Amino acid sequence: MRFLATGEEMQKIDQISIEQIGIPGLVLMERAALAVTEEIEKRFSRIKTGEHDTGRTAYTRILVVTERGNNGGDGLAVARMLAEKGYLVDVYCIGQVSRATESYKVQESIFGQLGIKITEDFPNGEYDVIVDAIFGVGLKRDIEGIHKEVIDHINDMPAYVVAVDIPSGISATTGRVMNVAVKADLTVTMGLMKVGMTVYPGHGYCGEILVKDIGFPDKAVDMVMPEIFTYDEGDLNRLNKRRPDGNKGTFGKVAVIAGSQEISGAACLAASAAYRVGSGMVKVYTHKDNRVIVGGYLPEALMMTYQDEKTAVICAENACAWADVILIGPGIGTGKEAECMLKTVLENFKGTIVVDADGLNLLSAHKELLASGEISRQTGNIALVITPHVKEMSRLTGKTVAELKEAPVRECRTFAEAETLVCVLKDARTCVSDGGVHTYMNTSGNDGMATAGSGDVLAGMIAGLSAGGISPTEAARLGVYIHGLAGDRAKKRYGKAAITAGSLIDEIGPIMSSYV
Numbered sequence: 001m002r003f004l005a006t007g008e009e010m011q012k013i014d015q016i017s018i019e020q021i022g023i024p025g026l027v028l029m030e031r032a033a034l035a036v037t038e039e040i041e042k043r044f045s046r047i048k049t050g051e052h053d054t055g056r057t058a059y060t061r062i063l064v065v066t067e068r069g070n071n072g073g074d075g076l077a078v079a080r081m082l083a084e085k086g087y088l089v090d091v092y093c094i095g096q097v098s099r100a101t102e103s104y105k106v107q108e109s110i111f112g113q114l115g116i117k118i119t120e121d122f123p124n125g126e127y128d129v130i131v132d133a134i135f136g137v138g139l140k141r142d143i144e145g146i147h148k149e150v151i152d153h154i155n156d157m158p159a160y161v162v163a164v165d166i167p168s169g170i171s172a173t174t175g176r177v178m179n180v181a182v183k184a185d186l187t188v189t190m191g192l193m194k195v196g197m198t199v200y201p202g203h204g205y206c207g208e209i210l211v212k213d214i215g216f217p218d219k220a221v222d223m224v225m226p227e228i229f230t231y232d233e234g235d236l237n238r239l240n241k242r243r244p245d246g247n248k249g250t251f252g253k254v255a256v257i258a259g260s261q262e263i264s265g266a267a268c269l270a271a272s273a274a275y276r277v278g279s280g281m282v283k284v285y286t287h288k289d290n291r292v293i294v295g296g297y298l299p300e301a302l303m304m305t306y307q308d309e310k311t312a313v314i315c316a317e318n319a320c321a322w323a324d325v326i327l328i329g330p331g332i333g334t335g336k337e338a339e340c341m342l343k344t345v346l347e348n349f350k351g352t353i354v355v356d357a358d359g360l361n362l363l364s365a366h367k368e369l370l371a372s373g374e375i376s377r378q379t380g381n382i383a384l385v386i387t388p389h390v391k392e393m394s395r396l397t398g399k400t401v402a403e404l405k406e407a408p409v410r411e412c413r414t415f416a417e418a419e420t421l422v423c424v425l426k427d428a429r430t431c432v433s434d435g436g437v438h439t440y441m442n443t444s445g446n447d448g449m450a451t452a453g454s455g456d457v458l459a460g461m462i463a464g465l466s467a468g469g470i471s472p473t474e475a476a477r478l479g480v481y482i483h484g485l486a487g488d489r490a491k492k493r494y495g496k497a498a499i500t501a502g503s504l505i506d507e508i509g510p511i512m513s514s515y516v
């Protein structure tokens with residue numbers, strides 16, 4: 001588990017490290033600069049290769065662009081370190097002298113001692129590398145005037161761009177482009193990954209991202225305790241180990257209420273995904289027209305079918321009596337039969353319910369259903385997990401898609417807290433909240449997963465993990481994380497464009513195998 005810091009949280013960590021714990025700011029700055037310098041050295045040697053036969057030595061030319069904040073201070077230290085190593089370095093500083101921070105001034109005075117010049121006009125030369133040290137986490141408002149001109153100019157140049165801490169112009173908190181932003185090839189960020197570099201559009205401006213430890217003490221991070229966290233591969237050990245003496249009842253029974261007269265695939269995908277995360281038994285409740293298709297796709301699935309409202313309710317009642325976890329919604333439509341089944345499940349089931357897709361559209365149209373079982377949810381006896389994408393969330397909350405995209409973490413958490421449920425707000429970066437202080441933000445996966453049925457697979461995975469005995473919140477986080485990893489494996493195997501929902505299911509086993 002690793003924290004992702006907002007701009008404000010990172011500045012607090014900085015401040016506590018320096019002012020309360022006593023680590024000198026310049027020590028942190030030198031370590032930040034060293035980290036950037038080393039990465040440039042790895043990629044560009046001092047003398048350019050392949051140009052010896054011209055008869056003269058060609059040196060790598062580097063332009064460092066700074067403001068007079070501490071990000072600029074990092075930049076000056078990078079310029080000095082590279083110049084000491086023999087690179088040809090020019091430094092261009094924007095900004096008023098009066099705004100210089102103390103650490104910037106120290107770096108500037110070292111420059112004076114060494115006789116390195118800082119220019120106050122954008123140099124005309126050609127550069128191999130540009131180091132962007134204009135703004136870091138201190139960026140506050142939209143960028144205008146000379147700063148905008150300089151950033152536009154950097155983006156027009158053919159050089160390789162290295163951003164110090166974060167590309168200038170990206171909000172470290174929201175990932176928003178503050179009017180204009182540097183498009184980096186590499187971003188070397190200090191201490192913690194920033195939220196704004198994880199979400200879009202910010203992520204798209206970072207290029208390759210490296211997080212460097214520059215000595216912020218854990219104590220400072222613990223004192224701030226950032227609100228957002230993500231998982232990496234080490235977190236797969238949160239999965240339950242399978243019991244060698246277990247039987248199919250031990251590993252959980254999942255009811256998948258999915259599909260309708262017109263739709264059969266959703267039930268197949270969700271049920272199959274529930275099996276692949278380890279469920280002992282999966283029973284599909286679907287329209288009778290789907291019996292042959294589901295049976296053919298997944299002979300392992302148990303099945304019960306309905307053909308009208310009355311038999312739909314019987315199906316839902318059977319699921320309530322049989323299952324440990326019920327997934328309801330993929331492809332069920334929004335007709336009377338679907339509505340009756342959802343109502344029956346929400347009012348009667350005493351376990352974890354996962355509601356997806358059409359189930360969510362029905363909830364939007366019948367908000368009173370959200371209240372059924374809320375008291376039992378408050379006491380922790382049962383749980384409700386919802387998996388809306390932003391459009392479905394918009395229908396549920398009445399907020400616009402733009403409003404939700406502006407603050408997905410806040411919206412996800414607020415809704416989860418207000419309705420006592422686990423909310424999985426799906427997008428390119430999916431958030432999971434159970435209303436608690438900390439929100440999970442997923443960082444696995446890729447745009448190849450924007451393919452029909454991908455959400456059905458996720459819903460089946462969450463239901464299956466939860467039936468295996470993992471708490472609903474953890475099942476939602478791990479489900480989202482593994483779903484993304486499956487997307488990343490499928491991307492390597494087939495290429496992004498060729499990923500299908502079915503190909504995601506095939507990747508689940510290898511991901512889980514070493515941990516379960």
Ligand SMILES: NC(=O)C1=CN([C@@H]2O[C@H](COP(=O)(O)OP(=O)(O)OC[C@H]3O[C@@H](n4cnc5c(N)ncnc54)[C@H](O)[C@@H]3O)[C@@H](O)[C@H]2O)[C@@H](O)CC1
Binds near residue numbers: 014068072
């Ligand atoms: N405190 C320290 O000594 C350390 C700071 N570090 C670096 O310092 C950065 C943060 O430094 P600062 O807090 O000084 O801020 P920045 O260097 O990010 O920003 C510079 C200044 O620009 C001004 N500004 C903000 N938005 C503007 C806009 N739209 N147009 C014009 N001016 C604007 C702000 O007033 C700010 O003081 C980090 O990102 C990191 O790179 C790290 O080196 C670690 C150590």
Ligand SMILES: Nc1ncnc2c1ncn2[C@@H]1O[C@H](COP(=O)(O)OP(=O)(O)O)[C@@H](O)[C@H]1O
Binds near residue numbers: 427430455458
């Ligand atoms: N650009 C993207 N990057 C990463 N994951 C994505 C991206 N676009 C979609 N996804 C993921 O794919 C899934 C799509 O689910 P959903 O919208 O419900 O599709 P469907 O209804 O077709 O199954 C979600 O888990 C979502 O997070």
Ligand SMILES: [K+]
Binds near residue numbers: 132136165168
């Ligand atoms: K920067």
